[in-house]
Amino acid sequence: xxxxxxxxxxxxxxxxxxxxxxxxxxxxxxxxxxxxxxxxxxxxxxxxxxxxxxxxxxxxxxxxxxxxxxxxxxxxxxxxxxxxxxxxxxxxxxxxxxxxxxxxxxxxxxxxxxxxxxxxxxxxxxxxxxxxxxxxxxxxxxxxxxxxxxxxxxxxxxxxxxxxxxxxxxxxxxxxxxxxxxxxxxxxxxxxxxxxxxxxxxxxxxxxxxxxxxxxxxxxxxxxxxxxxxxxxxxxxxxxxxxxxxxxxxxxxxxxxxxxxxxxxxxxxxxxxxxxxxxxxxxxxxxxxxxxx
Ligand SMILES: Nc1nc2c(ncn2[C@@H]2O[C@H](COP(=O)(O)OP(=O)(O)OP(=O)(O)O)[C@@H](O)[C@H]2O)c(=O)[nH]1
Ligand SMILES: [Mg+2]
Numbered sequence: 001x002x003x004x005x006x007x008x009x010x011x012x013x014x015x016x017x018x019x020x021x022x023x024x025x026x027x028x029x030x031x032x033x034x035x036x037x038x039x040x041x042x043x044x045x046x047x048x049x050x051x052x053x054x055x056x057x058x059x060x061x062x063x064x065x066x067x068x069x070x071x072x073x074x075x076x077x078x079x080x081x082x083x084x085x086x087x088x089x090x091x092x093x094x095x096x097x098x099x100x101x102x103x104x105x106x107x108x109x110x111x112x113x114x115x116x117x118x119x120x121x122x123x124x125x126x127x128x129x130x131x132x133x134x135x136x137x138x139x140x141x142x143x144x145x146x147x148x149x150x151x152x153x154x155x156x157x158x159x160x161x162x163x164x165x166x167x168x169x170x171x172x173x174x175x176x177x178x179x180x181x182x183x184x185x186x187x188x189x190x191x192x193x194x195x196x197x198x199x200x201x202x203x204x205x206x207x208x209x210x211x212x213x214x215x216x217x218x219x220x221x222x223x224x225x226x227x228x229x230x231x232x233x234x235x236x237x238x239x240x241x242x243x244x245x246x247x248x249x250x251x252x253x254x255x256x257x258x259x260x261x262x263x264x265x266x267x268x269x270x271x272x273x274x275x276x277x278x279x280x281x282x283x284x285x286x287x288x289x290x291x292x293x
Contacts, residue, residue, distance in 0.1 A: 003167040004053040005085030013061025020150040021058040031194035042076035044181040072290035116143035185212040229275040
């Protein structure tokens with residue numbers, strides 16, 4: 001018998017969805033930072049076995065959209081409700097509610113199996129854990145409950161084994177050697193965006209989009225050129241930094257990650273461009289892979 005299906009991870013921003021996805025895959029497919037709204041797309045991560053194919057979806061954290069980019073991010077979350085065979089609803093220790101009522105109702109009224117994961121229990125103690133477990137099991141009575149630590153791997157294998165049990169009988173949806181639905185350039189963009197989230201403050205990371213214009217694979221090296229887009233001229237100066245030092249740091253760190261990811265030497269050229277108000281521009285958003293209706 002062969003099992004296959006879609007296992008979609010949803011929850012508030014910053015609870016550890018991408019960390020869990022990477023733990024299941026065993027690779028750094030999704031970027032992870034301590035800032036909210038790190039993930040902007042729905043990213044498939046595929047785990048293949050002889051008799052199963054688990055198609056995981058990492059999704060953006062649920063927020064009330066304030067601009068078009070965020071509205072597109074929430075459309076990715078909506079799509080994750082539509083095709084799931086198993087829903088993984090992740091919360092973190094100390095969290096009390098999913099702020100979006102409509103999404104929360106979809107979870108509590110779900111006809112498909114829901115796994116409720118209480119993450120970051122490594123930061124907790126027994127008393128707090130029991131208190132939180134009770135709160136969440138009451139809130140989502142239709143779910144199976146698992147305390148986990150995506151970071152340390154605690155209970156991750158048990159959750160994965162349960163997912164396999166819950167999957168429907170089905171042939172594989174993707175070739176068995178496929179790891180994701182995203183092209184190579186997507187991971188270049190993301191590696192750069194991760195460094196920008198890590199090194200710049202306040203609004204800057206949220207005003208940035210990255211587009212990889214060139215990706216040439218040669219025998220011993222991959223040559224890439226990417227543009228970092230910002231919304232305003234002042235932001236451009238901040239990204240570049242004094243004598244280019246800030247941009248250089250982004251480039252060096254992203255290149256190191258990309259060399260690990262592709263298993264090959266990488267040459268990465270970066271430049272910065274102003275793309276006014278791209279976050280609210282439908283055609284620009286479409287160009288960057290956000291499904292605009
Ligand atoms: N202590 C602890 N930290 C964790 C755990 N899982 C994730 N984190 C941290 O929580 C932060 C957010 O992790 P992400 O995986 O990026 O969270 P996310 O839900 O994908 O966030 P968005 O994409 O912004 O919605 C990072 O700093 C992680 O290192 C965990 O089990 N324990
Ligand atoms: Mg994420």
